[in-house]
Amino acid sequence: MARNRHSGATPPGPGVIERLGQARRLLSEDVTSVLTRTRERYGPVVDLTMPSGDPGVLLAEPSAVQHVLEGNPDNYRRASVYREELSELFGDGLLTSEGDLWHRQHRLIRPMFGSGSVQSFTDLIVDETDAMLDRWASRDEIDLLQEMERVTLSIIGTAMFSADVERHAEDIRAALQVLRRGFQREVGVVPTFPEWVPSPHNRRMQRAIDDIDAVVHELIDARRGRAEEYDDLLSKLLTARTDEGARMDDEQIRDELVTFLLAGHETTAAALTWTWYLLANNPGVHERLHDHVADADPTDVVGFSAGTAGDESLLKQCVQEAMRIYPPVPVVTREAIDRDEVAGYEIPAGAEVVLSQFVVHRDPDLWEDPLAYRPERFAPGAREEQPAYSFFPFGGGQRICIGRLFALAEAQLILARVVSDVRLTLRSPTHDTPAVDSAVTMVPDEPVEMAVTEWS
Numbered sequence: 001m002a003r004n005r006h007s008g009a010t011p012p013g014p015g016v017i018e019r020l021g022q023a024r025r026l027l028s029e030d031v032t033s034v035l036t037r038t039r040e041r042y043g044p045v046v047d048l049t050m051p052s053g054d055p056g057v058l059l060a061e062p063s064a065v066q067h068v069l070e071g072n073p074d075n076y077r078r079a080s081v082y083r084e085e086l087s088e089l090f091g092d093g094l095l096t097s098e099g100d101l102w103h104r105q106h107r108l109i110r111p112m113f114g115s116g117s118v119q120s121f122t123d124l125i126v127d128e129t130d131a132m133l134d135r136w137a138s139r140d141e142i143d144l145l146q147e148m149e150r151v152t153l154s155i156i157g158t159a160m161f162s163a164d165v166e167r168h169a170e171d172i173r174a175a176l177q178v179l180r181r182g183f184q185r186e187v188g189v190v191p192t193f194p195e196w197v198p199s200p201h202n203r204r205m206q207r208a209i210d211d212i213d214a215v216v217h218e219l220i221d222a223r224r225g226r227a228e229e230y231d232d233l234l235s236k237l238l239t240a241r242t243d244e245g246a247r248m249d250d251e252q253i254r255d256e257l258v259t260f261l262l263a264g265h266e267t268t269a270a271a272l273t274w275t276w277y278l279l280a281n282n283p284g285v286h287e288r289l290h291d292h293v294a295d296a297d298p299t300d301v302v303g304f305s306a307g308t309a310g311d312e313s314l315l316k317q318c319v320q321e322a323m324r325i326y327p328p329v330p331v332v333t334r335e336a337i338d339r340d341e342v343a344g345y346e347i348p349a350g351a352e353v354v355l356s357q358f359v360v361h362r363d364p365d366l367w368e369d370p371l372a373y374r375p376e377r378f379a380p381g382a383r384e385e386q387p388a389y390s391f392f393p394f395g396g397g398q399r400i401c402i403g404r405l406f407a408l409a410e411a412q413l414i415l416a417r418v419v420s421d422v423r424l425t426l427r428s429p430t431h432d433t434p435a436v437d438s439a440v441t442m443v444p445d446e447p448v449e450m451a452v453t454e455w456s
């Protein structure tokens with residue numbers, strides 16, 4: 001690679017004055033547009049040192065992403081956003097923990113999201129989707145993101161707690177709304193006080209976390225001694241034992257459950273919202289998909305029988321292509337522990353390393369006509385020439401998303417069920433490039449209104 005001639009050099013990047021402007025834009029604009037412009041101007045490896053002098057690097061080249069996630073992962077720990085903002089809510093759950101604790105928990109939890117376990121959730125996903133379709137029967141227009149968040153929250157809630165969660169569903173939904181808005185603010189333009197200051201914002205956030213904790217602890221207490229009667233994630237966490245026979249304490253179970261609750265629904269809701277947005281704008285694909293699933297048993301079209309959650313399915317291709325253009329998680333960040341060299345450039349110790357799905361997935365050198373929605377890019381065999389990590393919606397390496405099979409199966413089942421039943425047509429936004437909000441997961445920054453009609 002030509003860049004290796006710069007072995008050990010600082011990557012190109014903005015000068016001091018421009019950095020000040022860039023830092024301001026990072027606070028006032030969506031992070032994905034700033035990173036895209038940065039990549040266009042300086043290439044895929046960019047020095048993002050902050051005006052404060054804190055080192056940072058954008059890595060938007062597949063081999064560089066692979067190096068950080070797979071090649072030398074022990075040198076890259078969770079970045080400060082995981083250790084500070086996210087751990088306030090997730091505690092020591094799987095997303096935020098590190099080291100021995102993460103290894104132990106990962107070994108215990110991984111089987112709960114394997115393909116066999118995911119298949120056991122099929123009926124639940126189909127039932128919740130049918131309940132949503134019943135709700136839609138009396139309406140001719142829906143707010144798509146709201147509906148997707150509602151159905152995916154019901155699904156993950158029931159997968160965790162069975163029917164016990166029903167009477168708490170509204171409280172959980174309300175608390176999650178507060179947290180989402182709160183996180184948006186914490187990473188947004190309006191400065192917020194450190195969490196120990198009793199500001200109205202911090203009090204609201206704390207109340208929402210307390211509300212969720214109260215529900216989760218009540219559900220854990222109610223289940224104690226009856227875990228064997230259920231086959232949901234709570235029972236699996238309560239009965240899991242390490243090789244030495246140790247069990248998780250209640251705080252650890254709480255942290256894992258809250259992590260699944262949040263990580264497990266917003267992302268899938270975002271993936272589905274963008275899938276429908278793109279299908280509505282590409283009626284030819286939408287109709288092909290309808291023909292593909294009409295009158296079929298959803299579990300057949302999802303292809304569980306192959307044990308691969310539908311590698312051959314057009315449904316899966318439609319979801320993957322949507323996650324390429326609009327990755328629900330548009331960046332993952334790490335902090336370099338020691339100095340490293342990536343793609344011939346120096347990564348200083350302590351640098352914040354930004355790996356961007358959004359930028360890589362839209363790179364015209366990797367994807368021809370990158371904004372065109374073409375699910376056939378993911379047809380069997382179509383990506384053989386493509387470098388690893390040109391598509392990484394679920395991250396990679398040992399910290400790859402543990403819920404990815406669950407998410408893909410869920411998205412395909414919901415899509416199959418809805419597409420065979422009703423046609424969703426876009427009412428708004430009608431302009432080509434909807435504003436995005438990437439503060440938490442990447443979602444449209446304006447309501448996506450869909451008309452619900454019969455297929456003619």
Ligand code: HEM
Nearest residue numbers: 094095263264267268271328329332394395399401403407
């Ligand atoms: C389309 C849906 C989803 C997307 C795009 C997504 C994306 C991701 C990404 C990019 C990561 C890696 C973060 C990093 O390396 O810093 C991650 C981790 C994680 N995800 Fe997902 N996710 C989805 C659905 C789910 C679901 C359904 C669950 C659980 C029910 C889940 C649970 C987790 C957990 C626990 C981690 C942390 C794993 C670890 O560090 O060991 N996700 N996800």
